[in-house]
Amino acid sequence: MPEAARWDAVRLDGAGFVLRRWRADDLDALLRHADDPAVVRGLSHRFPTPYTRADGEAFLAGRVVDLHDPVFAIEIDGAACGGIGARPGVGERARSAELGYWLGQAHWGHGLMTRAVALYTNWVFDALGLHRLQATVLAFNTGSARVLDKNGFLEEGCMRRAVIKDGRLHDLRLFARTRALD
Template structure:
């Protein structure tokens, strides 16, 4: 089996969709990041790596690559020249090198417009081809059915749930597991 086509850095990638661009995060995205990330409605569906309140220091740390590895395929979602969300994946290592875990978020002002469904539709095929993936996984809190619909509309299948897996704002949640797979040959 050929080795994954891992690029050491994805900072030159630009993926265009209908009314949006996926591109690497930049230092000048800080104000846009703070505008959209410091919103409890957004944070409710995300892991605790995404803090609330979301401070200027949190944004600076993220944009400096201290929260996630920005050399991985981690992109800003840009609409009308402004960052309004993000999507990224953490590639597997060793015997899991043909798999990755994906996550995404979108500023509340862009919810309900089908944007994230379109973003995932552009990102996933590129990601799976670029990294030679056979499995792409995403997890969704049980309290976030909109995110689950995004995945289902993009050909992900629900594989089950990790019961009582996440404590978020004092409430225990199941973590729904979705995957898109492509078998060799």
């Protein structure tokens, strides 16, 4: 089975949301939620602002992130309103992955991202045979840090002055969760 097809049938049902593969017909919903400076503020350079139709088409075509990886839409009431995914390591880091996620501002403050990260994290550890899942958070993004903390991720350190965003230097906080040893 081609690597991307591994994830095509995956549907994870959560409390008030579904995690599933991105589809071409998600473009309008993606643009509606992604073209928001408040959303983009806490994300990496791969998430531009303004977020144009061309940006959305490039993302859905797999030219921004590798859609061979388990990269899912967060769907609420039939529409994509955010995303979550893991980028697996290679070689000696093949049992580790980097977690990333975002959510449209209309859905902030209801615990949805905390629930989505919980569901996805439990699934992806088994799906990829991971021993470690890590995430980096811009130091000012306390909401994202809380999501990770509530899901058992431990803060391992700070990468000082690691990112230039909007012309300013920012620290990155590193969080990780590891599989319990049997």
